[in-house]
Amino acid sequence: xxxxxxxxxxTSVGSIARIEAVAERVAAARARGHNLVVVVSAMAxxxxxxxxxxxxxxxRPDPRELDxxxxxxxxxxxxxxxxxxxxxxxxxxSLLGHQIRMRTDGAFxxxxxxxxxxxxxxxxxxxxxxxxxxxFQGIDxxxxxxxxxxxxxxxxxxxxxxxxxxxxxxxxxxVRGVFTTDPRxxxxxxxxxxxxxxxxxxxxxLGAKVLQLRSVEMAMKHGVPVEVRSSLxxxxxxxVTEENAALERVVVAGVAVDRDVAKLxxxxxxxxxxxxxxxxxxxxxxxxxxxxxxQNVSADGRTxxxxxxxxxxxxxxxxxxxxxLGEEQSGLAVDETLAKVSIVGLGMRSHAGVAAKMFRLxxxxxxxxxxxxxxxxxxxxxxxxxxxxxxxRTLHDGFELARPD
Amino acid sequence: xxxxxxxxxxTSVGSIARIEAVAERVAAARARGHNLVVVVSAMAxxxxxxxxxxxxxxxRPDPRELDxxxxxxxxxxxxxxxxxxxxxxxxxxSLLGHQIRMRTDGAFxxxxxxxxxxxxxxxxxxxxxxxxxxxFQGIDxxxxxxxxxxxxxxxxxxxxxxxxxxxxxxxxxxVRGVFTTDPRxxxxxxxxxxxxxxxxxxxxxLGAKVLQLRSVEMAMKHGVPVEVRSSLxxxxxxxVTEENAALERVVVAGVAVDRDVAKLxxxxxxxxxxxxxxxxxxxxxxxxxxxxxxQNVSADGRTxxxxxxxxxxxxxxxxxxxxxLGEEQSGLAVDETLAKVSIVGLGMRSHAGVAAKMFRLxxxxxxxxxxxxxxxxxxxxxxxxxxxxxxxRTLHDGFELARPD
Numbered sequence: 001x002x003x004x005x006x007x008x009x010x011t012s013v014g015s016i017a018r019i020e021a022v023a024e025r026v027a028a029a030r031a032r033g034h035n036l037v038v039v040v041s042a043m044a045x046x047x048x049x050x051x052x053x054x055x056x057x058x059x060r061p062d063p064r065e066l067d068x069x070x071x072x073x074x075x076x077x078x079x080x081x082x083x084x085x086x087x088x089x090x091x092x093x094s095l096l097g098h099q100i101r102m103r104t105d106g107a108f109x110x111x112x113x114x115x116x117x118x119x120x121x122x123x124x125x126x127x128x129x130x131x132x133x134x135x136f137q138g139i140d141x142x143x144x145x146x147x148x149x150x151x152x153x154x155x156x157x158x159x160x161x162x163x164x165x166x167x168x169x170x171x172x173x174x175v176r177g178v179f180t181t182d183p184r185x186x187x188x189x190x191x192x193x194x195x196x197x198x199x200x201x202x203x204x205x206l207g208a209k210v211l212q213l214r215s216v217e218m219a220m221k222h223g224v225p226v227e228v229r230s231s232l233x234x235x236x237x238x239x240v241t242e243e244n245a246a247l248e249r250v251v252v253a254g255v256a257v258d259r260d261v262a263k264l265x266x267x268x269x270x271x272x273x274x275x276x277x278x279x280x281x282x283x284x285x286x287x288x289x290x291x292x293x294x295q296n297v298s299a300d301g302r303t304x305x306x307x308x309x310x311x312x313x314x315x316x317x318x319x320x321x322x323x324x325l326g327e328e329q330s331g332l333a334v335d336e337t338l339a340k341v342s343i344v345g346l347g348m349r350s351h352a353g354v355a356a357k358m359f360r361l362x363x364x365x366x367x368x369x370x371x372x373x374x375x376x377x378x379x380x381x382x383x384x385x386x387x388x389x390x391x392x393r394t395l396h397d398g399f400e401l402a403r404p405d
Numbered sequence: 406x407x408x409x410x411x412x413x414x415x416t417s418v419g420s421i422a423r424i425e426a427v428a429e430r431v432a433a434a435r436a437r438g439h440n441l442v443v444v445v446s447a448m449a450x451x452x453x454x455x456x457x458x459x460x461x462x463x464x465r466p467d468p469r470e471l472d473x474x475x476x477x478x479x480x481x482x483x484x485x486x487x488x489x490x491x492x493x494x495x496x497x498x499s500l501l502g503h504q505i506r507m508r509t510d511g512a513f514x515x516x517x518x519x520x521x522x523x524x525x526x527x528x529x530x531x532x533x534x535x536x537x538x539x540x541f542q543g544i545d546x547x548x549x550x551x552x553x554x555x556x557x558x559x560x561x562x563x564x565x566x567x568x569x570x571x572x573x574x575x576x577x578x579x580v581r582g583v584f585t586t587d588p589r590x591x592x593x594x595x596x597x598x599x600x601x602x603x604x605x606x607x608x609x610x611l612g613a614k615v616l617q618l619r620s621v622e623m624a625m626k627h628g629v630p631v632e633v634r635s636s637l638x639x640x641x642x643x644x645v646t647e648e649n650a651a652l653e654r655v656v657v658a659g660v661a662v663d664r665d666v667a668k669l670x671x672x673x674x675x676x677x678x679x680x681x682x683x684x685x686x687x688x689x690x691x692x693x694x695x696x697x698x699x700q701n702v703s704a705d706g707r708t709x710x711x712x713x714x715x716x717x718x719x720x721x722x723x724x725x726x727x728x729x730l731g732e733e734q735s736g737l738a739v740d741e742t743l744a745k746v747s748i749v750g751l752g753m754r755s756h757a758g759v760a761a762k763m764f765r766l767x768x769x770x771x772x773x774x775x776x777x778x779x780x781x782x783x784x785x786x787x788x789x790x791x792x793x794x795x796x797x798r799t800l801h802d803g804f805e806l807a808r809p810d
Contacts, residue, residue: 016458016461016462019462020462023462050481053421053481053485054484054485054488056421057421057424057425057485057488057489057492058488058489058491058492059492060492061488061491061492062487062488062491062492064498064499065484065485065487065488065491065498065499066484066488068480068483068484068487068499068501069480069481069484069485069488071480072477072480072481072484075473075474075476075477075480076455076458076474076477078473079459079470079471079473079474079477080458080459080462080470080474082467082470082473083459083462083463083466083467083470083471083474084462084463086463086466086467086470087462087463087464087465087466087467093469093470094469094470094473096473096550098503098548099548099549120548143503143504143525144504145501
């Protein structure tokens with residue numbers, strides 16, 4: 001008898017009819033003999049509705065109280081799904097963060113999971129029930145309600161699968177799986193049957209918003225097999241798993257694009273130790289998350305330092321970039337008209353010339369590259385945002401990722 | 406420094422503007438130097454909205470899950486009020502049933518409070534914070550969420566006041582206090598400044614829906630002074646307290662009317678031991694709550710047994726009344742066109758002739774009495790529902806309860 005953790009997001013439980021459909025799906029899995037832990041998000045729109053109520057009362061609502069407020073969204077979904085399951089003759093029980101002792105740190109609105117006491121969950125499963133767990137929420141050491149941040153229900157599901165050593169963690173979503181690139185840009189994008197944690201991490205952080213980044217990190221750390229599949233139609237999804245012989249040995253697994261990019265270039269920086277540290281420490285203190293960092297040492301003792309942030313962080317980053325280095329810099333240039341295209345694949349490790357092929361493909365398509373950044377299994381290029389779709393299609397074709405028909 | 410428990414009902418927290426008004430009121434009490442525990446209900450309409458969602462999924466939703474579902478209503482109110490208070494510079498913290506270990510039995514949807522561990526509450530108060538408690542909810546021994554039944558937030562407030570030995574429990578509502586009768590029927594009805602627990606109990610159970618019956622029982626048991634007052638305007642309310650010298654020594658404290666009455670009369674019941682027990686045991690097993698019971702032994706060894714139930718319980722009571730006594734009865738008569746008017750007052754104990762005066766006043770007004778029931782401090786008469794308003798005004802005038810202007 002296999003133990004599955006199944007996670008259904010806000011859209012999947014967004015209405016009474018959708019909750020009925022989820023109950024049918026859970027009942028069917030149960031009928032196939034699986035033990036089930038089902039993790040649910042708040043009904044679509046509910047979290048924003050609650051946040052808006054809080055925002056009416058305070059410019060900066062108390063974070064502890066915000067968590068107590070929004071955690072009700074998942075509680076409602078869990079209770080409703082348990083009602084629907086019990087009504088179908090499938091014994092089920094809703095469980096909240098404090099009931100399964102989902103212990104987190106005390107960082108309200110963005111807590112991290114420390115430990116799960118699996119005794120309550122195992123007892124519910126041993127009684128032959130489906131455990132319906134409110135995602136996104138936990139409690140800190142003092143019993144305060146915490147939440148895991150946006151998309152935290154994916155993390156809840158993977159954490160539960162790890163704690164229970166589940167056979168699989170299934171993330172039901174509104175897409176059929178992980179694709180070689182965005183199907184809205186490339187209609188012949190192909191669903192990938194299997195992908196490694198490392199590749200998925202690079203894709204998740206690059207704007208393929210199928211799985212929450214932290215949930216992939218946690219799955220990799222604990223070796224939890226994660227399957228992304230559709231809650232709207234049947235059919236196998238994408239299995240995210242260890243790198244192994246069964247994985248498709250492709251050089252490039254996918255092409256990702258991220259349009260939320262602002263590039264800052266600090267000109268004429270003195271080439272002396274500690275200047276970069278001073279700049280990026282100042283950015284970190286201001287909670288600005290920096291993505292790409294590019295620096296070339298120049299011959300005359302002065303250099304340009306380029307980095308990228310999200311457009312939302314630009315307002316915070318700009319004054320720091322202007323002032324951090326004082327006399328040691330000669331100017332700042334900001335560009336908000338760029339996008340980042342990336343190719344990701346384990347095969348790059350053993351295949352030379354992948355980056356070169358990417359640059360050649362882009363050049364032949366007339367796409368100019370403003371900056372380049374690479375990791376072991378990824379190459380990212382900043383290009384003009386207006387050329388992003390063209391670049392994605394060029395790379396998807398050039399690396400032969402299309403459906404094999 | 407006095408400790409007050411303040412309770413605000415669903416109408417008082419029914420909108421963001423109302424929550425702001427409650428926050429102002431709490432801040433003002435705080436500024437006067439009081440320690441405060443504030444108990445809130447769900448925003449008006451929220452509990453019904455949640456129950457409707459559950460009802461869409463199951464004809465009889467699982468009671469455990471219904472409690473997990475509706476308990477979110479009070480959680481939202483508590484978090485929002487805590488946000489509003491913190492935004493005003495009044496340190497506040499929302500607390501849920503599981504956080505203050507409001508222990509109840511396991512009777513979902515109608516749980517009874519067993520114990521409150523006041524350590525968490527005292528710690529919050531000792532930190533100089535206002536404790537904002539979600540009313541209506543508790544946890545059972547296994548950590549399941551329970552609710553106390555409709556109106557249960559009054560009971561939460563009184564239970565907390567008892568556990569903390571608070572100086573006063575203030576119930577803020579949409580009326581100014583307890584009146585000598587319904588002001589919609591008698592425009593000259595007078596607000597009572599003080600009333601005894603016993604009188605309030607009789608009035609609460611007789612349809613004066615100001616305070617929940619169980620909360621008054623609990624206040625009496627633990628000697629908690631309860632003040633009913635308006636959340637919409639300032640001014641003293643009504644203090645419900647022990648019978649003492651300061652209480653107004655009136656013969657009749659108030660006139661109550663209850664229109665939710667169905668009368669059942671079983672005709673020709675054999676006058677033998679055990680028949681009444683058999684009947685009322687059967688009704689109790691069917692969870693029918695019986696109000697008045699009237700039986701006169703007759704000369705010929707047969708008698709009529711009359712009892713009243715709410716109109717909602719009539720469908721369950723009727724077949725039992727038809728069959729419970731089998732051959733030992735000759736027929737059943739049901740009357741749904743009645744109302745019950747009652748006079749209540751501690752002074753009745755020492756004043757003879759109060760009941761007789763009531764019957765005379767009704768007779769002079771042409772109101773016929775269908776049945777009579779009395780207790781130590783109450784006389785109730787069943788009359789035609791069409792004459793109920795007339796009867797209330799007659800009694801209110803006859804016992805001189807009107808405003809002294």
